[in-house]
Amino acid sequence: MNKQLSDWRNLALQFEQQINHTVLGQQQAVRHCVISVFARGHVLLEGNVGVGKTTLLRAIAQGLGGDYQRIEGTIDLMPADLIYYTYLDNKGKPQVDPGPLLKQGESLATFFFNEINRARPQVHSLLLRVMAERSISAFNQEYQFPHIQVFADRNRIEREETFELPAAARDRFMMEINIDTPADDSLLKELIFNARFHDVDSLISGIETGNIAYYQLNELAQQIQQSIQPSAMLKNYALDLWKASRNPKQYGIKLSDVEMEQLIQSGASPRGMSFLIRAAKVNAWLENRETLLPEDLQAVFQVTMAHRIFLNPIYSYRQEQLMPELISSILERIAAP
Amino acid sequence: MRFNLILVFICLVLSSCSSSINEPITHFQVQTPRPFGYVIGDEIKQRIIIETRDGMALQYSSIPGKGEMTRWLNLNKIKIDKSKTGKGLRYQIDLTYQLFYAPLEVKMLEIPRFTLQFRQFGNSIEKTVPRWNFTTAPLRELAIRKQEGKEYMRADTSIPLLDTQPSINRLGLSLLMACLFGAYLAWLYGVLTFLPKYQIFKRPARQLAKSSQGDLSSMLDIMHKALNNLNGKPLFKHQLNSFYQRFPNYQQLNGELVWFFNYSNQHYFSTDSRSNKAENDKIIALCQHCLQIERGKR
The missing domain is CATH 1.10.8.80 (Magnesium chelatase subunit I, C-Terminal domain)
Structure with a gap:
């Protein structure tokens, strides 16, 4: 293995270690997430509510740097809501601002679609294009997201008023990772009683940013695949x-x-x-x-x-x-x- | 007159008291069974009951010893019980004789007399157990009479045989259980080498011994198949720990197995594959070691 890949590997392991320090008892899920990051694949997360899915994704986004956007899937969410939103400004004039997808432009690195199965199939189809082509068409032009990695989540408890992901959509995800509550009692006590895990913002801020730059991941992934x-x-x-x-x-x-x-x-x-x-x-x-x-x-x-x-x-x-x-x-x- | 009567009464009382106090043996009785109807081999029991004043010690040596008493009489058993009574001691002597006399006709015999000795304060007292007569008869008449060519003697009735079936059943059950335990122990100690369980590495070891040194792929295939066969599913290097949990005897080959999987991985999955005789011999040795383990020899 050449020295560059070896150095990157050490950084990747440090990155994994930091996430494991932030999200307890999810070593296997973290390992799979890290693999997906360096394989440049999108991930579907499945698990009960409150088991740490969002914390895990925020930790990954923090470690990689780049911009992070999150949207909640709802039954009335439309594709346009991902691209832009309209409002009246303080002078009473209508304004159109970029939505979650366009807001960060090319620096968007991690896009988290929470409860994807609550969104309509129209939204799924827009997301499929983003995932497959890392671009969308809006306002008569193409927007590129070369570094985007989509993490979508669906909880396994509620099935009512949900739209099951079609086969084509599921196939675009590289992995589906189950996040379960840790089985180890000592870990559960740590999660319950250690105040460090009560404030997610400060927990996430403890992760070093920039050791692995999000904009280098595509090139690195290519090197790994070729080597x-x-x-x-x-x-x-x-x-x-x-x-x-x-x-x-x-x-x-x-x-x-x-x-x-x-x-x-x-x-x-x-x-x-x-x-x-x-x-x-x-x-x-x-x-x-x-x-x-x-x-x-x-x-x-x-x-x-x-x-x-x-x-x-x-x-x-x-x-x-x-x-x-x-x-x-x-x-x-x-x-x- | 009145005075004379009182004097006579006192004399009578004194005389009765003196006799009961001074008599060393207050009671003597020999109990014998019927005195007739004995045949050769019969046992005759005799009981002697003696009551003495306190302190009279029976001299056991005066009782006849066990064994042959006469040519035809044996003393088989002697049992002596000594107990305290209100006035003194009570001895109960049980003697069991056995008769070996084969008379030709009814004959009177006798158990000889003997003398019992007692001792107290250095004085010795004897009491004779009288001889006892009884008659014995032959088992059958010796003279055989023949009338019109018929035998006088009739065949004995056939002896009823003891029922041996329960014993045979118990013996069979015991043998069956012994066989089962033996088979279990043999299985446990790997003696039953003809079972498929002990044949997993037999054929591969033979195939590896015959295989040409250059054909590394086939050697690795043979060994992998044998290990997979033992494991019941494909065995990979990262599963060795769970493999050892199921087959702890193979833990001793950990070094060799890790080497084998590394060598196999290098050959099959790496571009840097080499084959040399020393390493191929290690595959053969590994298979032999596995064979020894499955035979319980290692």
Whole structure:
């Protein structure tokens, strides 16, 4: 590994350590977020309310520098609300100001869409373009967001008056990361009683800014992807994982009380697999390796694949139980070599 | 006249008192069973009950010793009970004789007499247990009479056999349990090498020994498949700790297994792959060590 990448790796680990110091008991979620930052992928967060999703994102935004914008998804939110807002100024004249997306211009680095499933599909489609092309058209011109990374959140408790993300929208997200309440009692006591965690603003301000500049991430991500090349054996392994996610029965995968040939409606897309490899390469880089190993793919398989595999409607009500079983069965079934 | 009567009464009382106080043996009785109907092998029990004044010590040596008393009489058992009574001591002697006389016809025999000795204050007192006569008869008549070619003697009734079925059942159950425990111990100690569980590394070890040194990929494949087979699912380097929790015996090979996975990763996933004989031999040695562990020899 060249010295520049090695230096960046040290900074990335420091960055991860600082976030872990800010958000307790979420090491795995933090590791996945850090991977997504250096793989330049968008992230869908899922978890209960108040478990630290926003704090985690603010910590990431603070560490990376750049501008941070946040919008709450509501049922009456329209695409235009992301681009501009109108008001009467103090002279009574109508004014049009840039909305959350346009306000920071090219320096917008982290965009947090809270409760995305409460927004209408029209809003989703605008966001899809931002995520896919990192640009939008407004006021007869193109606006570029070269450094933007979208984090969207949906809470798993309330399902009423929500619009489930369409498959195309979910596929644009590199990862779906679950944020759970820590299980360790000592961590829970720390979160409850330590005053440091009561004031989120001061907690976030403790994170150093600028060690990793947001505007350098695209170039760094490119270097990481180029420096780590998969072997033929690993390509076969990734291909087997993909095929198994589309046709698990062919690979001898069985789940209890499931007709395996009817389980999958649609497997992971090629874009999803490219996301998997990108994330796996970043994992290898963080582990200080130039070799991409099966364990790198396994480390990110759940978060990059689970939201891209669509179950048959007759099994979708058991999705939360079946999907983790399916993912772990795939990983336990496919050997390399 | 009146004076004479009183004098006679006092004399009578004194005489009765003096006899009861001075008599060393106040009661002597020999209890014997019926005196007839004995055949060879029968036991004859004799009980002697003696009551003495206090302090009279029976000399046990005066009682006949166990064993052969005459040519045909054995004393098998002697039991002596000594107890206190209100006036003195009570001895109960139980003697069990066994008869070995085979008479040709009914015959009278006798248990010989013997003398019991007691001692007190240096004085010795004897009491003779009288001989006891009884008759014994042959088991059958010795002279065989034949009438019209028929045997006088009839065959004995067949002896009813003891019911051995419960014992046989218990023996069978015990043997079954012993076999089960034996099989369990054999399984535990890895003696049952014909079970599939102990065959995982057998064939790979043979294949590796035969494989050519240049074919590193096939050697690695063989070893990976064997480990995956043991683990029940693909085994990767980062899963070694959980593997050791399930198969703790393989923890001793940690160094070799880590080396193997690193070597395999380098060969399969890195551009810098090399093969040399020394390292290939290490794969063969690892497989042999795994084989020894599954056979319980390591």
